[in-house]
Amino acid sequence: MAEILVLGAGMVGVTTGLALQARGHQVVIVERGVPGRETSYGNAGLIQTEAVEPYAMPLAPGALIQIALGRGYDVKWNVPGLLSQVSAVWTYALNSLPAGHRRATLTWGRLIRQSTDRHAPLIAAAGADTLIRRDGYIELHRTPAGMERARITARRFRDDFGVEARLLDGRALRALEPAIRIEVEGATHWSDTWACSDPGGLVAAYASLFERRGGRIVNGDAGDLHRAGSGWRVDETTGEHAVVALGPWSPMLLQRFGLTVPMVFKRGYHRHYRIQRPPHHPIADFDNSVVLSPMRRGLRIATAAELTRHPRLTPPQLKHGEKAARELFDIGAPVEAEPWTGRRPCIPDMLPAVGRVPDQPNLWAHFGHGHQGFTLGPVTAEILADEMDGGQGWAEMNPARFKR
Ligand SMILES: Cc1cc2nc3c(=O)[nH]c(=O)nc-3n(C[C@H](O)[C@H](O)[C@H](O)COP(=O)(O)OP(=O)(O)OC[C@H]3O[C@@H](n4cnc5c(N)ncnc54)[C@H](O)[C@@H]3O)c2cc1C
Structure with missing residues (x-):
């Protein structure tokens, strides 16, 4: 059994895998297609600090x-x-x-300002420098x-x-x-x-880095996610924890686990x-x-x-x-x-969902980055990985807010 299953291999899922792996966890990413070929492929390629x-x-x-x-x-x-x-x-x-936007900006601005610092070591280790200006x-x-x-x-x-x-x-x-x-x-x-001159190529380079560092990417349908003891199973792959990083497909899966996510x-x-x-x-x-x-x-x-x-x-x-x-x-x-x-x-409050899924032990959320997921993947991945290791997480991004 892997320690952690990450569902989805877009920018958000792949950088989640890398962040958890860097903390010594054994991670398997489950992707139904090819890493970095959906939303993370088609964007404008900006890693934004502004x-x-x-x-x-x-x-x-x-x-x-x-x-x-x-x-x-x-x-x-x-x-x-x-x-x-x-x-x-x-x-x-x-x-x-104005009041809601100001509230979201307090968190969003702190995330965005970390973006290039979080991407830099990954770009270097992935050998992807030629893709970046x-x-x-x-x-x-x-x-x-x-x-x-x-x-x-x-x-x-x-x-x-x-x-x-x-x-x-x-x-x-x-x-x-x-x-x-x-x-x-x-x-x-x-x-x-x-x-970035090839956003899908950058995600693919990060995915190769994840594999070179010992991670596995398996082909599978996250829609099949179900309980296996205290952990989770997708097809033949099992893990103690699962992270939902399915971008725009995330709410559909979480609905089955009792969480309605507005998107x-x-x-x-x-x-x-x-x-x-x-x-x-x-x-x-x-x-x-x-x-x-x-x-x-x-x-x-x-x-x-x-x-x-x-x-x-x-x-x-x-x-x-x-x-x-x-x-x-x-x-x-x-x-x-x-x-x-x-x-x-x-997500309508303009903040991603990062943290524990309420009422579902060992299930975690990492999605909803709106216009800037290509930028923010590695930033919020670090925050999630810290929370999974016992840290506090950022309350304003916690998925429990959808239950209130
Ligand atoms: C036109 C456009 C321009 C943009 N420009 C920028 C920009 O310049 N800078 C920026 O930071 N952001 C930009 N964005 C936003 C950014 O692209 C997204 O926020 C980001 O790609 C979301 O990444 P993700 O990993 O959450 O989702 P995705 O990249 O969509 O990854 C989700 C993954 O889950 C997989 N998946 C789905 N369902 C299943 C299943 N059942 N089983 C297994 N796997 C499954 C998919 O195949 C996919 O690989 C832009 C978006 C668009 C549309």
Whole structure:
């Protein structure tokens, strides 16, 4: 019997395995597919140190009207998609009011600021240095008002969290990113964030490191999890403890063990495009609700949030993002026949679930990292591993909050 089964081999599951292993535990990861091929594959590849505030739901009247009317590209929805998660969306909206958002930020900011320190030793040990750039990303501002808001945000993030940022006017931006071919008002260079050119490849490299250090990854369906004495069994694999790290699939499993976890599933899309002169850094163009990341496969255009049960074949957010990207860069044909899609696992209080599952001895939760799970996997993995070794854990992330 293994000591610990970790269910799911995304960024969160694999780094959980590594953190527990580093503390001397014998760990088996159970994955139904291939490590790092789901949500952790499809993201924008940012290991963020500047995202000190979790994503709140846009609540300004203008933004809400845009969303309701289906205009704008930040949040798209359809009726079945919204109805299937209406209660979680409502709670998310309430928590996005200033008091709730401030509360979440207190925890979130402390997590985010540890991200590169936690990834650094793993990247080195996994031999994955060639996948990482350590010189930040660029957030474009297309209007003077946007530039002014950026100045205020950068100052606040520096004063409250020590975040490094450089404000660039149009000329400085052109000097840093000569491939941009239109005039842009300016940009923020969030300089201590890191960028990964192959997010799935980084998870795969971490998974290989886990195996080299003596861990096992087995193919299996976590949906089969059941009790075996005081421990757990999935197919033929048994363990004294089990950690649920199934990203957006976690609530479905935990429902069977008496825990209802509210979750907003924010669908995102990406597609790669051929490009001769890519930008040097990822470019966030939030006015057009896209992030453009130079990746191994081409320029990855990643979209914002869509509340739909089923993916669309021609997502309007991607179509719009492609138009904006073509305005900025000289871009060729798409690399893939169809876009990739996945769902960000967002808990309405904007904090992940990390810790003991209530009323289920030896069952642990580690999921719900929303927009920043690629960044935060190794950070919260360390917190969970410490709690499993008898530490206190972080009360605000404890899954017992879903019972209250
Ligand atoms: C468009 C987009 C852009 C993003 N950009 C960023 C970014 O730049 N930076 C950032 O930090 N985050 C970003 N994110 C968020 C980030 O990708 C997620 O928070 C993170 O990948 C979640 O990781 P995870 O390990 O929890 O889930 P996953 O990566 O989905 O892993 C879950 C694993 O569980 C496995 N699994 C599921 N069901 C079963 C089962 N029954 N049995 C066995 N295995 C199972 C799956 O196969 C999968 O491997 C983005 C997300 C999207 C969609």
